[in-house]
Amino acid sequence: MKLSADLKAFSGRIGHDFARPDLLIRALTHGSFGSDTRPDNQRLEFLGDRVLGLVMAEALLASDKSASEGQLAPRYNALVRKETCADVAREVDLGGVLKLGRSEMLSGGRRKQALLGDAMEAVIAAVYLDAGFDAARDMVLRLWGKRVETVEADARDAKTSLQEWAQARGMQPPRYIEKGREGPDHAPVFTIEARLDNGEAETARAPSKRVAEQAAAKALLDRLGG
Incomplete structure (x- = not known):
């Protein structure tokens, strides 16, 4: 062959x-x-x-x-x-x-x-x-x-790092909220918001919820200096 x-x-x-x-x-x-x-x-x-x-x-x-x-x-x-x-x-x-x-x-x-x-x-x-x-x-x-x-x-898992950052300051674990979904079923793009109970939040878009959650958590950590 x-x-x-x-x-x-x-x-x-x-x-x-x-x-x-x-x-x-x-x-x-x-x-x-x-x-x-x-x-x-x-x-x-x-x-x-x-x-x-x-x-x-x-x-x-x-x-x-x-x-x-x-x-x-x-x-x-x-x-x-x-x-x-x-x-x-x-x-x-x-x-x-x-x-x-x-x-x-x-x-x-x-x-x-x-x-x-x-x-x-x-x-x-x-x-x-x-x-x-x-x-x-x-x-x-x-x-x-x-x-x-x-x-x-x-x-270094961004979601874990963000949760540790929040807990170290006496806050509740962050929430991840699906804000939107675009594209066909075979190739969706998710918009996810990572939000802390003090109102701080960042969003990210990615082809999977997991990746979007990680990206949103990283964006929020970066802004907070975490």
């Missing part, structure tokens, strides 16, 4: 030459495109999630030999969460080679965070099965790049 030109280009972007091209094809096949004779990437996603977890656990232990489990856990979560996987997928234009069914393609599947994150995990598994753990680790660390070094800032 040979790879098409676009898949060869994708292999170049992730820095791995597949001995078994079928693994890459499967990793990029969404369930909406799969069939009895064309397996999808769900099982590879399951495996890739675990490979990614081990790579990041090793990397974090090596990068900070004095960190406690309590310090490492939020850093780990920031590196392996679906949003981070999707960000990496966008950087290598994984969406451009993702194999989707017609309905999923028409609904904007190539841009969906969950689909991109899942496929990125499946690609990690494909490299692992094709060439072993060392090859998978090398690719992950190369694609994740400086995220491992700068994860401390990303791991």
